Amino acid sequence: MSEPLLAVENLRIDLTIGGVHHAAVKDVSFTIGRGETFGLVGESGCGKSVTALALIGLLRPPLSVGAGAIRFKGHDLAQIGADDMRRLRGASVSMIFQEPMTALNPLSPVGRQIAEMFVLHKGATWVEAEKRAVEALASVRVPAPDRRAKDYPHQLSGGMRQRVMIAIALACGPDLLLADEPTTALDVTVQAEILELIRDLSAARGTAVLMISHDLGLIANMCARVGVMYAGRLVEEREAEDVFRDPAHPYTAGLIASLPLLGARARHGRARLQEIEGVVPSVTAFPAGCRFNPRCAERLERCAADDPAETALAAGGRVRCWRHG
Ligand SMILES: Nc1ncnc2c1ncn2[C@@H]1O[C@H](COP(=O)(O)OP(=O)(O)OP(=O)(O)O)[C@@H](O)[C@H]1O
Numbered sequence: 442m443s444e445p446l447l448a449v450e451n452l453r454i455d456l457t458i459g460g461v462h463h464a465a466v467k468d469v470s471f472t473i474g475r476g477e478t479f480g481l482v483g484e485s486g487c488g489k490s491v492t493a494l495a496l497i498g499l500l501r502p503p504l505s506v507g508a509g510a511i512r513f514k515g516h517d518l519a520q521i522g523a524d525d526m527r528r529l530r531g532a533s534v535s536m537i538f539q540e541p542m543t544a545l546n547p548l549s550p551v552g553r554q555i556a557e558m559f560v561l562h563k564g565a566t567w568v569e570a571e572k573r574a575v576e577a578l579a580s581v582r583v584p585a586p587d588r589r590a591k592d593y594p595h596q597l598s599g600g601m602r603q604r605v606m607i608a609i610a611l612a613c614g615p616d617l618l619l620a621d622e623p624t625t626a627l628d629v630t631v632q633a634e635i636l637e638l639i640r641d642l643s644a645a646r647g648t649a650v651l652m653i654s655h656d657l658g659l660i661a662n663m664c665a666r667v668g669v670m671y672a673g674r675l676v677e678e679r680e681a682e683d684v685f686r687d688p689a690h691p692y693t694a695g696l697i698a699s700l701p702l703l704g705a706r707a708r709h710g711r712a713r714l715q716e717i718e719g720v721v722p723s724v725t726a727f728p729a730g731c732r733f734n735p736r737c738a739e740r741l742e743r744c745a746a747d748d749p750a751e752t753a754l755a756a757g758g759r760v761r762c763w764r765h766g
């Protein structure tokens with residue numbers, strides 16, 4: 442098999458408080474192949490965003506990469522220098538965020554902000570770059586792109602701003618796009634359009650995507666393979682289909698049961714949503730053993746004492762659960 446585009450190996454991300462390192466993310470490993478769309482899913486605070494930020498060199502204190510490797514196109518992004526990372530960012534790996542307003546410059550017309558990518562990374566002249574920016578706006582299906590290019594971010598709707606972010610992120614033809622909850626802040630109908638846009642453009646250009654969401658339904662629709670995170674750990678990694686048919690981790694099963702449609706079906710048509718009982722532990726107070734054990738209905742005796750190792754599943758994929766270990 443050829444080498445994956447991205448290989449995250451035993452990544453640890455430390456949250457350092459008063460000189461004490463807390464592993465906000467621990468031993469997370471996954472790969473993304475060229476052109477593949479991989480999904481990361483899990484409840485708020487499980488470490489999805491910090492994982493993505495680590496991949497693009499944007500972790501800032503009190504967060505830092507504590508251990509592990511992030512192999513991408515011959516580099517280890519866990520070790521790479523700031524200058525090299527700046528060259529890769531935008532050109533080879535780029536990111537879109539939940540709220541594009543925070544990522545866009547409020548004082549610069551959006552066309553100019555897209556053009557900047559061509560000037561910075563492709564050596565284009567400003568005249569050339571502004572022309573390509575209009576084409577880029579057209580490619581993300583912004584109507585009247587030549588006029589919209591002159592607009593400032595606040596003049597655009599949330600959906601249009603996210604299209605601009607996608608245009609910036611894809612301007613230089615990156616190999617990998619990190620999409621961190623790209624549609625959470627948008628209306629439902631706009632959400633669907635933006636997801637379709639990301640799917641179409643990445644497929645047409647062969648861009649690999651790391652899609653991040655707390656919504657397992659969305660992830661399963663968009664991605665062939667899924668990683669489920671809980672409290673800083675990757676607890677399950679599978680083909681999306683397999684996750685739904687036969688979740689291996691009790692946490693994954695809980696996520697599926699809490700999905701409106703699938704959950705209802707799984708409970709023989711009862712319409713009430715089932716929630717996973719208990720709360721997500723905070724980074725400074727992760728329980729011993731399996732981090733999910735206090736909330737787990739299928740807990741064994743050893744779960745409170747021993748941290749489960751990763752087990753390969755016969756059907757493919759991996760799980761961290763003593764019931765499989
Ligand atoms: N700048 C920061 N300072 C301190 N703690 C942080 C910081 N950023 C993240 N954390 C902590 O790190 C953990 C992981 O956060 P992260 O933002 O990656 O979660 P997430 O899975 O993206 O959640 P959400 O679904 O809410 O976006 C959380 O416990 C969070 O409180």
Ligand SMILES: [Mg+2]
Pocket residue numbers: 489490491621622
């Ligand atoms: Mg997040």
